[in-house]
Amino acid sequence: MTDISNKTLAILMGIAIVISLIGILSIPKGVYIAGKAVAGGTARINITQVADISLPVSDVNFTLGVAENKTACIADSTGSTVNCTGDSSAPSNGFLIQIDGNTNVDVTAKVGSTAASFIGGTSPAYKWKANNATEEGCINATGLDARWTAWEATSTSVTTICNEVQYTADSADSFELDIQLTVPEDAASGTSEDTITFTATPA
Numbered sequence: 001m002t003d004i005s006n007k008t009l010a011i012l013m014g015i016a017i018v019i020s021l022i023g024i025l026s027i028p029k030g031v032y033i034a035g036k037a038v039a040g041g042t043a044r045i046n047i048t049q050v051a052d053i054s055l056p057v058s059d060v061n062f063t064l065g066v067a068e069n070k071t072a073c074i075a076d077s078t079g080s081t082v083n084c085t086g087d088s089s090a091p092s093n094g095f096l097i098q099i100d101g102n103t104n105v106d107v108t109a110k111v112g113s114t115a116a117s118f119i120g121g122t123s124p125a126y127k128w129k130a131n132n133a134t135e136e137g138c139i140n141a142t143g144l145d146a147r148w149t150a151w152e153a154t155s156t157s158v159t160t161i162c163n164e165v166q167y168t169a170d171s172a173d174s175f176e177l178d179i180q181l182t183v184p185e186d187a188a189s190g191t192s193e194d195t196i197t198f199t200a201t202p203a
Contacts, residue, residue, distance in 0.1 A: 047102070049101075049102065049103050049202060050100075050101035050102050050103065051101045051103055051105045051200045051201055051202045052099070052100040052101035052200065053097055053098060053099055053100060053101075053105065053107065053165075053198060053200040054098050054100050055095055055096060055097060055098070055198065056096045056098050056174070057093055057094070057095055057096035057176075058095065060077050060091050060093075060094055060095060060179050061091055062075055062088075062089070062090055062091065062181055063087070063088060063089045064081070064084055064085075064088045064089075064090070064181065064183050065084060065085035065087065065088050065183075066083065066084065066085065066183060066184070066185040066187075067083050067084055067085050067086075070083035070185065071083075071184065071185055072123070072182050072183060072184045072185060073085070073088060073182070073183045074125075074180070074181070074182045074183075075088065075090040075180070075181055075183075076090060076151075076178055076179060076180035076181070077090065077091045077092070077093060077094035077178045077179045077180070078090075078092065078094075078178060079091065079092040084183075093176065094176045094177050094178035094179055095176065095177040095178075095179075095196065095198075096174055096175075096176055097137075097161075097165070097174060097175055097176070097177060097198055098137075098173060098174040099137060099165050099166065099167040099173040099174065099200070100167075101167055101200070102167060103167060103202050103203070104164050104165060104166050104167055104202070104203040105164070105165050105167070105200040105201060105202060105203050106160065106162065106163055106164060106165075106200070106201050106202075106203050107160075107161045107162045107165055107198060107199070107200050108158045108159060108160050108161060108198070108199045108201075109128070109158075109159055109161050109177060109196055109197065109198050109199075110155060110156055110157055110158050110159060110196070110197050111126070111128075111154040111155065111156055111194055111195075111196050111197075112156065112194050112195040112196070112197070113126075113156070113194040114126070114156065115153070115154070115182075118192055118194045119181060119182070119183055119184075119187055119192065120184075120187045120188050120192075121183065121184035121185070121186045121187030121188070122184045122186050123182075123184055124181075124182055124183065124184055124187060125153070125180070125181070125182035126153065126154045126179075126180075126181060126182075126194075127151040127152060127153055127154060127179070127180040127181075127182075128151070128152065128154050128177055128178065128179055128180070129150065129151050129152065129177075129178050129180070130161045130162060130175060130176065130177050130178070131175065131176050131178065132175050132176075137162075137165045137166060137172050137173045137174045137175045138162040138163075138164070138165050138175045151180050154196075158199070161177060161198075162175060163203070164203040165200075165203075177196075177198075
């Protein structure tokens with residue numbers, strides 16, 4: 001057998017090293033990594049609070065006249081008329097306040113006119129009264145301000161009607177505000193209008 005010179009051995013060893021390096025570098029990245037990595041993510045949602053109301057019944061219209069020999073005609077939005085002419089008419093429903101948002105709300109109201117400017121005459125009266133008759137949206141009997149169980153003079157100042165009206169159930173998310181008018185015999189004829197402003201704030 002012919003002896004291999006040291007120079008030849010060195011060349012062969014260098015070729016082997018080069019081939020080994022080429023083999024290592026040609027391996028796809030990650031192929032030689034064992035196991036797997038797991039990471040956790042977070043899904044997040046922020047639902048904006050909406051305190052919103054609507055008025056499915058927004059018009060309360062009266063046609064009133066004072067009966068002969070009477071000093072005043074009294075009528076309200078439950079359909080009641082007292083001492084009024086035969087052709088007088090009163091609505092059978094008051095304002096219907098409905099909660100449309102996604103949170104319970106406190107509801108306030110104020111009128112735009114006093115009884116004197118809205119009705120006129122001697123000793124007119126312009127009153128209101130809230131009730132739960134429709135859907136009991138005003139939570140519990142205690143939610144409805146106790147004074148609303150009887151007629152009270154309207155106010156041009158912001159006045160709380162219900163301390164908490166619920167939004168969760170469609171069958172119990174509204175309540176009513178009834179109106180009562182006293183028209184004296186010397187009130188001027190004609191049409192008069194007033195705006196009642198309702199406001200809702202998160203309870």
